[in-house]
Amino acid sequence: MHTGLVHTLDFDRNGKTLGHLSIPFSIDRSPYFQIKVPICSIRNGEGPSLLLMAGNHGDEYEGELSLAKLIRRLEPQRMKGRVTILPMANAPAVMAARRCSPLDGGNLNRAFPGDPSGTPTSRLASFLEAELFSCHEVVFDIHSGGTSMEHLPTALVERNADPERHQRGVDLMRRLGMPFGFIADNGQASPTSMGAARRAGAIGVSGEFGGGGTATVDSMALTARALDRLMMALGVIEAPVLAPDAETASPTRLLALSRHSQGLYATRRGWFEPAVRLGDSVSAGQVAGWYHDLERLELAEEALHFAESGIVLSRRLHTMCEAGDCLMQVAEPVEG
Incomplete structure (x- = not known):
């Protein structure tokens, strides 16, 4: 029991x-x-x-x-x-x-x-x-x-x-x-x-x-x-x-969605500002958003870039992030 x-x-x-x-x-x-x-x-x-x-x-x-x-x-x-x-x-x-x-x-x-x-x-x-x-x-x-x-x-x-x-x-x-x-x-x-x-x-x-x-x-x-x-x-x-x-x-x-490179991940504590919307078509190398460090205000925000092209499938809603948090995912369109 x-x-x-x-x-x-x-x-x-x-x-x-x-x-x-x-x-x-x-x-x-x-x-x-x-x-x-x-x-x-x-x-x-x-x-x-x-x-x-x-x-x-x-x-x-x-x-x-x-x-x-x-x-x-x-x-x-x-x-x-x-x-x-x-x-x-x-x-x-x-x-x-x-x-x-x-x-x-x-x-x-x-x-x-x-x-x-x-x-x-x-x-x-x-x-x-x-x-x-x-x-x-x-x-x-x-x-x-x-x-x-x-x-x-x-x-x-x-x-x-x-x-x-x-x-x-x-x-x-x-x-x-x-x-x-x-x-x-x-x-x-x-x-x-x-x-x-x-x-x-x-x-x-x-x-x-x-x-x-x-x-x-x-x-x-x-x-x-x-x-x-x-x-x-x-x-x-x-x-x-x-x-x-x-x-x-x-x-x-x-x-x-089959490769880790289709995701964008935080590598340290910070605050993420997105540059694209859900459903947008994006290209490899395009700016995905900016990573801010509110604990070190003298540092400029860091631009983060997509590793792969595709359609923005998901994004993190919580602006504050820790290392390992997934910020965005990009899915690859499949024809046929």
Whole structure:
């Protein structure tokens, strides 16, 4: 009773059922405490099986709010198959408005395949990969830039060594209706949810839907449209549930992010002033911004330059930086 993860959900039961994944974790104020991760199962007979999750990082809100809406709005009679919804997968991080869990410091999206007798985050990762992802055909994990990052709205899949399954993932990524999409090369041992989905035999699809630790009209509209389009592409629903009046999406433009040289990193403490905007096309050698040292005001700001050409994919929102902070990323457009 002190390790592992328990729940009482019957994923083969028709109808809508709400419950919790419960992870025992003794703390000072409560020796038999359980971390409660909300989960919802909606099923109507045989059909596609889809797992939707958000709150992998606690400060990324578009997915959390959209999946909470979906739990309330999606009724079994309006769908077929099974949809399992985790609106706040890393629940302690969500409640603390932090990227990682305050209970064990766990970054869920770096914890897979996990350990069933490890820390709470590791136990949750183990259950998701070994038991939950494996009983779904598609896993859709919704992200955004979080509190510290502004991110170009971008769909994502990780490369699959199986050409047929890889193409299936790319096709579903395009069906989301996002303006951009890219394929990550994180390897078979990837510690992410997408790596876990692949190892579990599911098709993994993800994306970055906003940033800044907030939800906007535009980012929520993109998220709602993507959820509706994915469910319709899989045959779960016939008509939109979250965004019935959504505009028609333009074709997704593919990008590639596969080299460390596509990122711009701080090498010391300082304050970064950007020179370009998210989505700008930039060239190798172009000024990316200026690095200020407010502790040595007699020194001129230092110009920082891009090492590669491409489209600005993300930028750090916090002006103060430490060595190792990623300031910007530039993605390479992929033709065809």
